[in-house]
Amino acid sequence: MNGEVADKGTWWRERVRAPWRGFQIGLLATPTILLLCALSLSLSLVGVGLGILLVPVVVGVARGLLDTYRDLAFRWSGQRVERPYLPAPDGAEGRWNRFARLMADPATWRDLVWMLAEPVVVLFTAQLPALLILYGLWGWILANGLAQELVQHGFNDWYTFVHIESGYGSPFQVAQTLAVATAFLVAGFLSGPSLLRVHGRWVATLLGPTERSRLALRVAHLTETRAEAVDTSAAELRRIERDLHDGAQARLVAVGMSLGAIEHLLEKDPARARALLAQTRESSARALSELRDLVRGIHPPVLADRGLGDAVRALALDHPLDVEVSADLPGRLPAPVESAAYFAVAELLTNAAKHSGARRVWIDLRHADGTLRATVTDDGHGGATPEGGTGLRGVERRIATFDGVLALTSPIGGPTVVTLELPCASSSPKI
Amino acid sequence: MRVVLAEDLALLREGLVSLLESHDFTIAAAVDNGPSLLRALVEHRPDVAVVDVRLPPSFTDEGLQAALEARRRVPGLPVLVLSQYVEQLYARELLADGTGGVGYLLKDRVFDAAQFVDAVRRVAAGGTAMDPEVISRLVARGARDEPLGRLTPRETEVLELMAQGRSNAAIAQQLVITERAVTKHTANIFAKLDLAVSDDDNRRVLAVLAHLNAR
Incomplete structure (x- = not known):
């Protein structure tokens, strides 16, 4: 196997890191319990009307906390968990409608059940390795003299099956304690990553969308x-x-x-x-x-004649800025996707010229794994936001028809990188 | 002078045939699709070909592709490409082999019969005829930077006309100046662009186009 040393390195790192991460997730149980209480309280106040005001607020905060869980599940357990919530309608929404929508959303109730179970579940999954390790450390401290110290003050307790009472301290008892403590430590470190993954799956089961809500979200997206x-x-x-x-x-x-x-x-x-x-x-x-x-x-003639790569090259030639195009596209893409991508890139290029103060622009087009990716990079001053009336929203909306997505990174001082991704199949090269 | 003509719209094809015939050209063949164009070009070896970019069967840039292919097989074969639109990309491809004898004009230029026939003759003689729209876009792009930005407005005008493939005499007539003034401007342009001066008109134009296209 290649890179065995590196593998070993990551193996150890993962084992050390996982218990600490699990412990942190366990700490989130406290706010979860508090929010659960708040939610129950506000639900019980629906009868007197106050709940209608309170429930949306508490649900909003709870969803924020659960988003943290989803985020951690992705980052630490490698489990992608999408938000299952039904989208809010556009424009103003009355208090009552908002309350009704949240109550009607099955995800709200799944959240509630999850929050109820999580404080217990986490103890036996993500947080368990850290607890095992702590218990192992406690055993070591006991065996190394603390036990004798404590029993003199009337301490009387069991460390698993080792009875620690007055008279504790024979080499056999100490060895027993050390062996058990070491076993706990090893078990804690070894089980860390897998238990963290188990917790990730637990997050996914209830906090992810069900098939029904996935379809509902899809329908809402398609309608829009x-x-x-x-x-x-x-x-x-x-x-x-x-x-x-x-x-x-x-x-x-x-x-x-x-x-x-x-x-x-x-x-x-x-x-x-x-x-x-x-x-x-x-x-x-x-x-x-x-x-x-x-x-x-x-429909630009070059696009019809030659496809996206040459059409963007022709666009670059006519552009006042210095534009470099690299294209790696096998054959022709479906005409609607080609056209959408072309006009999106054209708009991004116009944006770069108008707003960024850039002198050079790089456009990269490639098609891989059934996705067309277009990256437009400029050396301007950055600081672009989708909201800033820069037309990025429009581009995003138009490619959304093709399930395309737009990603923007534009730190102050530049550079600005806009990446478009459009799922599409490519036809065989046209000769 | 023998011409091969490719244009898929019968109305335009007949118009071009009668226009060229009335100016003492002989039509060797008038075809309406890409494959027969290539065949006619290689078979007839005309003095000049007048080709529409978009031809059947694919209705893409079939005419251009056939013309480029014919020039690969018959180096230096003079080709004048006509189109409803002009693209710098296509102009570059036509000029890429650097041998001259190419033209790329908007179809509208046919309206001015005298100028159009002049362009056909120029291409047949190994010169170039580039549409003013291509050239002005090329020049506008370069004009922000050195060394094109150092040209005076008059020199830029002369440069544009020269890049279109016009002779000194034609430039002088168009700008209403003497030929000597044109020669002086040309020398200045070549000095500023750091190009080798050449007495051969065609080579001079190609040098200018290569310079503009290199940007």
């Missing part, structure tokens, strides 16, 4: 993104209609009218007819150029 997709495409169609109406269409009408006038003038005033002809040609050229811009906005 579908509505947005419909809105966006309707708005696009309206824009195209308006552009055609005010632009090319109007110009063609003008061309037709001019041609009529020229026909009329041909005999009477050839000089003016010629001037008008030049004007008409100008007009038709402008109509063409407007149609060209419109087509570029609907």
